[in-house]
Amino acid sequence: MQKGNIGVTTENIFPIIKKFLYSDHEIFLRELVSNAVDATQKLKTLAATGDFKGELGDLTVRVKVDKENGTITISDRGLGMTAEEIDKYINQIAFSGANDFLEKYKDDANAIIGHFGLGFYSAFMVAKTVDIVTLSYSYKEGAKAVKWSCDGSPEFTLEETERSDRGTDIILHVDEDCKEFLEESRLQGLLTKYCHFLAVPVAFGKKKEWKDGKQVETDEDNLINDTCPIWTKKPSDLKEEDYKKFYRDLYPMADEPLFWIHLNVDYPFNLTGVLYFPKIKSNIDLQRNKIQLYCNQVYVTDSVEGIVPDFLTLLHGVIDSPDIPLNVSRSYLQSDSNVKKISTYITKKVSDRLQSIFKNDRKEFEEKWDDLKIFINYGMLTQEDFYEKASKFALFKDTDNKYYTFEEYQTLIKDNQTDKNGSLIYLYANNLDEQYTYIDAAKNKGYNVLLMDGQLDVPMINMLEQKFEKSHFTRVDSDIVDRLIVKEGQKGEELPHDKQEVLSSLFKGQMPKVKKTEFHVEAHALGENNAPIVITQAEYMRRMKDMASIQ
Ligand code: ADP
Ligand code: MG
Numbered sequence: 001m002q003k004g005n006i007g008v009t010t011e012n013i014f015p016i017i018k019k020f021l022y023s024d025h026e027i028f029l030r031e032l033v034s035n036a037v038d039a040t041q042k043l044k045t046l047a048a049t050g051d052f053k054g055e056l057g058d059l060t061v062r063v064k065v066d067k068e069n070g071t072i073t074i075s076d077r078g079l080g081m082t083a084e085e086i087d088k089y090i091n092q093i094a095f096s097g098a099n100d101f102l103e104k105y106k107d108d109a110n111a112i113i114g115h116f117g118l119g120f121y122s123a124f125m126v127a128k129t130v131d132i133v134t135l136s137y138s139y140k141e142g143a144k145a146v147k148w149s150c151d152g153s154p155e156f157t158l159e160e161t162e163r164s165d166r167g168t169d170i171i172l173h174v175d176e177d178c179k180e181f182l183e184e185s186r187l188q189g190l191l192t193k194y195c196h197f198l199a200v201p202v203a204f205g206k207k208k209e210w211k212d213g214k215q216v217e218t219d220e221d222n223l224i225n226d227t228c229p230i231w232t233k234k235p236s237d238l239k240e241e242d243y244k245k246f247y248r249d250l251y252p253m254a255d256e257p258l259f260w261i262h263l264n265v266d267y268p269f270n271l272t273g274v275l276y277f278p279k280i281k282s283n284i285d286l287q288r289n290k291i292q293l294y295c296n297q298v299y300v301t302d303s304v305e306g307i308v309p310d311f312l313t314l315l316h317g318v319i320d321s322p323d324i325p326l327n328v329s330r331s332y333l334q335s336d337s338n339v340k341k342i343s344t345y346i347t348k349k350v351s352d353r354l355q356s357i358f359k360n361d362r363k364e365f366e367e368k369w370d371d372l373k374i375f376i377n378y379g380m381l382t383q384e385d386f387y388e389k390a391s392k393f394a395l396f397k398d399t400d401n402k403y404y405t406f407e408e409y410q411t412l413i414k415d416n417q418t419d420k421n422g423s424l425i426y427l428y429a430n431n432l433d434e435q436y437t438y439i440d441a442a443k444n445k446g447y448n449v450l451l452m453d454g455q456l457d458v459p460m461i462n463m464l465e466q467k468f469e470k471s472h473f474t475r476v477d478s479d480i481v482d483r484l485i486v487k488e489g490q491k492g493e494e495l496p497h498d499k500q501e502v503l504s505s506l507f508k509g510q511m512p513k514v515k516k517t518e519f520h521v522e523a524h525a526l527g528e529n530n531a532p533i534v535i536t537q538a539e540y541m542r543r544m545k546d547m548a549s550i551q
Helices: 010-020 025-051 083-091 097-103 117-127 137-143 177-180 183-197 238-251 310-314 330-335 337-360 360-380 384-390 406-413 434-446 455-467 478-481 495-508 539-550
Strands: 061-066 071-076 127-135 146-150 156-160 167-174 200-210 215-223 259-265 270-276 289-295 298-302 314-319 395-397 403-405 424-429 448-449 472-476
Touching: 025 061, 025 071, 025 117, 025 167, 025 183, 025 200, 025 298, 061 183, 083 127, 083 146, 083 156, 117 127, 117 472, 167 177, 177 183, 177 424, 183 200, 183 289, 183 298, 238 259, 238 270, 238 314, 259 337, 270 337, 270 360, 289 310, 310 337, 310 360, 337 360, 360 384, 360 395, 395 448, 403 406, 406 424, 424 434, 424 455, 434 448
Parallel strands: 061 200, 289 314, 424 448, 424 472
Antiparallel strands: 061 071, 071 167, 127 146, 127 167, 146 156, 200 215, 259 270, 270 314, 289 298, 395 403
16 A cells, blocks of 8 residues: 655646636725735734734824836735744745634634635735845844845745845736726725724725816725624613614615614634614515625625525625635535525524514514514524414414414404304405405404515415414405304305206306306395305315416
C-alpha cells in the first residue's frame, strides 16, 4: 500500500481560483473592504486587551478610484502586516489570518468577517496587478513597511518601502476588460450594496455639491455605511419609529409594514435580524427575495431560498448570521445543518410573534388579518409545523365581517349546520355580489356564511377538509345547503308528487340543462328580496371546475 499527499501547486490552482471561486466579479470589492474592516476590528481588539497602546485615531476605511491611472485603492488604518505575515497570510492561499487571530483572542474579538483565506485573491478577477503597501501596528518595535506585488502569476515580489502610518493600501491595477469598475457610479453602487451596514465607517471619496452649475468636491467624507444598523441593537433600546425608519431606508417605495419581528439568538447558532410583514397593495406586489442576507454586517445575497422556509421568502427585512457559510453553493447550503436549524428557528419565531399579537391585541390582529392572510395561508399550506401553530390563530371571516378562530367557528355552527351524516357544513361565498341572494337566504335560515374569496382559499378549503374531522365546505349556492338538517319547524314541506311533476316539466322545458328538481314550500322567506325560486349547483361539479382552473 502506498500513502501520500496529493500535490497542489499554485500553477494549477491559481487560475481556478481566479476564474471559478466566485461567480460574480463584483464581489472583489466586498472581499477587500471586508478585509480592511477585519484589520480595523482586530486593531480595536488589540487596543482593548492592551496589546496595542498607540492612538486609534480615525479608523475610516477609504476607497478611491483613479480613472487616469486605472487603479482602485482600498486603504485602512487597521493592524497592518509585517513581511512575515504577508508571507504567511497572503503568499499561502487558503491560509486565513482570521482563524489564527480568533484562536488567540477568542473572547475579545469583535466580529471578524473572513475565515476562508481566499477572499483576497478575488482581487485578481478584475486586476492584472495587485500591490499591497502595508505597515504593521508594531512598527515601533521595529516592523518595516513592505510592498508586495503580484501580476496574477504565481510569482510575486516583496520589498521594503516607505510608509509612515500604520495600516494597509491594496492597489488594484484594473484589467482592460474590467474598466466598468473604474466608473464612480458603478463603485458607489457596489459599495452601497455590499457595505451599507459594515461596522467600520467606509468612505468613497468626498461628498460633492453643486456650485455655479458645476459639481465640486467638499471636505466631507462620502460615507457609505450605517455602522450600527438596528438589527445589531437590543430590541428594548428601539422604538416603533426606529423599525419603521429602517424599513423606509431599505424599501423607500413600500407602504408601512404590518408589523415586524426582531430575531436575536446566540445559541446554538448566531443569528440576528428584523423581518417585516409587508403590506401589499395587490397580489402582483407579492415578491420573493426581499430579505437581505448578511454575514457580520457584510451583504451576501438577497436570494434566501433554502435558508428561510419558502413562505417566509415573501417577507421583507434583514437576516445576519456568521453561521451561514458564505462562499459555498446553494445545494450545499440547503443540506447544512445550521441552515436547517435556522429555518426552523425563524418559523417558530414568526409563529410565536403572530400568536402573541393575536393573544394580546386581538383587535389589531383582526384589523390586519385581510393583509396577513395570504402569508399565513401560504405558510399553512406549505409547512406542516407552521400549520400546527397557525391553526390556533388563523381566522375565518364571515360575510358580516366578523372574525373567528377555527375553534370558535366550529362552536358557532356545530348545532345548526350539520348534514344527515353528521358532518359539519361550512358554508362559504366567494363573491359577495354574485352570491348575494344565496347568502341572504342562508342567513335567513339561521346559517352563517364565510367569505372565502382569497387567492389561496381554494387550496385552503381542500386542506381544511382533510384536517378537520367530518367537515365539508360548501359554497352557499350549492344544492347541499338545502339538505342541511334544520331545526324543527324550519324545514319547508315538500310539495305533493303531482305538483312536483308539473313544475318539473315546466322548468326542464325552459332550462334543458337542469338535471334534477325538488320543490318544497319554504317556511321562511328566502331573504329580503323574496326570491321565488333558487337554482343550486352540485358542489362536486363546481369544485372540479375550480380545481381545473388553478391547475
Ligand atoms: P480571510 O479574510 O478569509 O482570512 P483573505 O484571503 O481575505 O482571507 O485574507 C487573508 C489574510 O490576509 C487575512 O486573514 C489577513 O490576515 C490578511 N489580510 C488581508 N487583507 C488585510 C488588510 N487589509 N490588513 C491586514 N491584513 C490583511
Ligand atoms: Mg477576507
